[in-house]
Amino acid sequence: MSKQRSHARPQQTAGPWVIDTRDIGRRPGSSRSYHRVAPAPEGLGFPDVIGVEVGSDVVLDLLVESVVEGVLATGTAKAETVGECSRCLDPLSGTVEVRFTELFAYPDSATEATTDEDEISRLVDDLIDLEPVVRDAVVLALPQVPLCSPDCRGLCAECGVKWAELGPDHAHETIDPRWAALKERFGGTEEES
Secondary structure: OOOOOOOOOOOOOOOOOEEEHHHOOOOOOOEEEEEEEEEOOOOOEEOOOEEOOOOOEEEEEEEEEEEOOEEEEEEEEEEEEEEEOOOOOOEEEEEEEEEEEEEEEOOOOHHHHHOOOOOOEEOEOOEEEOHHHHHHHHHHHOOOOOOOOOOOOOEOOOOOOEHHHOOOOOOOOOOOHHHHHHHHHHOOOOOOO
């Protein structure tokens, strides 16, 4: 049994993520533009790090063209992101905009016959599902380690306070582990010993 790519079959028969290509026809060169606002699905980003909130708006602008081997979908997806800085844990918000191009092969085309199911998307009942295509593009565009600023110093490892809020003289007493037993036995600090 071969592995199926998530792009292979539309998950639904109608909705903002699914395009019915019967409007375009199969004559190469035929095309149609679409502007849609779709609710963000789960998995549009990195959980607990940064991503697009489930149900928020994803704006899709695309051109769907009939080509010899299938249907070519080219466009952009834009959405608001939320997350937290990987160093200081401050909340982050922003916008992600991605470009995508995906060929959906016609059934019984040469492309469909010469590629594995997980290599290229397929047209199923004249429908294409853009959700997996957009999900892949957004995940690749988002930073895996988001930062509030490139020079964010993060948190003090000892007390957990943001370095940006601490004074330049902030320090914690560190005792050389070799002297720690003597301090416990005789008291005082390492400098006093």
